[in-house]
Amino acid sequence: MSNQRLQGWNPQKTGFTYAKDRIFGPGFRSGGLYADLGLAEATGGNFHAHLTKINPEKHSETGTTGMHRHDYDLQFCYMISGEIDFVIEGIDEVLTFRAGDTFVLPHKILHNEIRITEDYQVLELYGPAKSGTVQVEPGVGAGEVSEDWAKKQSKKNGQRLQGWNKQTPVFTYAKDREFGPGLRGSALYADLGLAEATGGQFHGEIVKTNPNVHTEQGTTGMHRHEYDLQFNYLLSGEIEFVIEGINDGPGDEKLTFRQGDFYCLSSRILHNETRVSEDYSGMHVYGPAKAATEQLTPEID
Numbered sequence: 001m002s003n004q005r006l007q008g009w010n011p012q013k014t015g016f017t018y019a020k021d022r023i024f025g026p027g028f029r030s031g032g033l034y035a036d037l038g039l040a041e042a043t044g045g046n047f048h049a050h051l052t053k054i055n056p057e058k059h060s061e062t063g064t065t066g067m068h069r070h071d072y073d074l075q076f077c078y079m080i081s082g083e084i085d086f087v088i089e090g091i092d093e094v095l096t097f098r099a100g101d102t103f104v105l106p107h108k109i110l111h112n113e114i115r116i117t118e119d120y121q122v123l124e125l126y127g128p129a130k131s132g133t134v135q136v137e138p139g140v141g142a143g144e145v146s147e148d149w150a151k152k153q154s155k156k157n158g159q160r161l162q163g164w165n166k167q168t169p170v171f172t173y174a175k176d177r178e179f180g181p182g183l184r185g186s187a188l189y190a191d192l193g194l195a196e197a198t199g200g201q202f203h204g205e206i207v208k209t210n211p212n213v214h215t216e217q218g219t220t221g222m223h224r225h226e227y228d229l230q231f232n233y234l235l236s237g238e239i240e241f242v243i244e245g246i247n248d249g250p251g252d253e254k255l256t257f258r259q260g261d262f263y264c265l266s267s268r269i270l271h272n273e274t275r276v277s278e279d280y281s282g283m284h285v286y287g288p289a290k291a292a293t294e295q296l297t298p299e300i301d
Contacts, residue, residue: 012229012266014243015042019260024053029065029139031058037262039231040129047229048129049262051080053121065113066137072126074167075105076194076204078233078283082120087112088169100174102204104197106167110136123233125285170197179208183293184220186213186276186301195289203289206235208281213301220273221297227267227286234261237280244270270296 017038027034032052039049067087079101086095086103089110097103105111170193182189187207194204222242240254241247243265247255254274257263265271 011044012046012264013042013044014246014264014266014269015039016255016257016261016263019258022051022260024051026055027052028133031055031060031063037123037233039125039262039264042264043127043129043229045129047074047125047127047231049123049125049231051121051123054082054116054118056118059116059118061115062140063116064140065111066135066139067110067112068133068135068137068139069108069110070105070126071132071134072105072107073128073131074198074202075124075126076102076197076202076285077104077125078102078123078192080121080123082117083115084113084117084120084122085115087114091169095171097171098174100177101172102192102194103171104167104169104194106169106197109169112137123283125231166199167197170194177206179206182207184299186210186215186218186299192283194285198287198289200289202229202285202287204283204285206281206283209237209276209278211278214276214278215301216275217300218276219300221295221299222270222272223293223295223297224268224270225265225286225293226291227265227288228291229285229287230265230267231285232257232263232265233283234259235281235283237277238275239273239277239280239282240275242272242274268294272297 015038022035024033024035027050031054033055035051037049037051039047079097079099081099083096083098086097088095094114172193177190179188179190186209188210190206192204192206194202234257236259238256238258240256242254247253
């Protein structure tokens with residue numbers, strides 16, 4: 001893994017959004033509905049993350065996005081539900097992704113989404129937040145680009161990242177996923193291939209409770225990470241936090257995140273995961289892939 005820092009970087013702020021407050025509305029494609037996770041605000045526009053689902057009023061099995069390419073430095077997607085079929089430049093077969101699968105599409109690679117099921121939902125993380133899309137052929141039906149997209153993009157940040165390793169396409173499938181040991185003894189980790197795709201610039205993983213070690217009394221202890229970016233999305237269960245400057249004072253309530261909630265933590269901010277439910281699982285994306293963790297108080301299993 002690489003410890004190469006991101007340059008041209010706006011310092012990340014701690015931020016979070018909750019699934020219970022999430023609102024879906026129009027966005028890039030006319031057949032989609034989009035919900036912003038708040039990453040652009042937290043990163044000063046360096047990155048953006050949203051959920052996309054089908055607009056039932058416009059969905060059809062025959063709609064396609066047409067061959068197109070994005071000007072992203074990073075594009076990482078995690079399938080929440082449903083199915084999507086892709087045609088991708090340089091790959092001979094049609095690729096199908098389902099719930100729990102992930103895919104990384106390199107900068108400006110041509111691709112076409114040729115089938116999306118009605119229950120489709122995906123989490124997409126990309127940067128910079130303002131990035132152009134070139135349509136080589138027009139979208140069809142629900143795959144057409146929304147007319148007001150350019151106006152929304154104009155309000156975002158197009159600042160490029162420096163010191164970037166060239167990407168390769170990498171796909172991981174939930175059916176093949178293996179969990180093993182990682183940073184914390186009370187958790188199990190599954191690699192999502194992001195370090196391989198980005199030359200070690202970023203790492204992506206799913207973390208879940210290790211039932212053989214986990215206790216309700218377990219905590220991570222107060223600690224901090226050297227990440228330039230730390231993105232977290234809860235897939236199931238609950239986790240409680242104490243975070244420096246937010247709820248670390250006497251009598252402050254713990255922050256609780258549940259399924260569908262998002263949070264990101266600024267570089268080197270102190271925090272402690274004080275309770276993790278037995279059914280907890282979360283998706284983490286951070287960079288650089290090789291970054292130090294400083295432990296200030298002991299971890300408790």
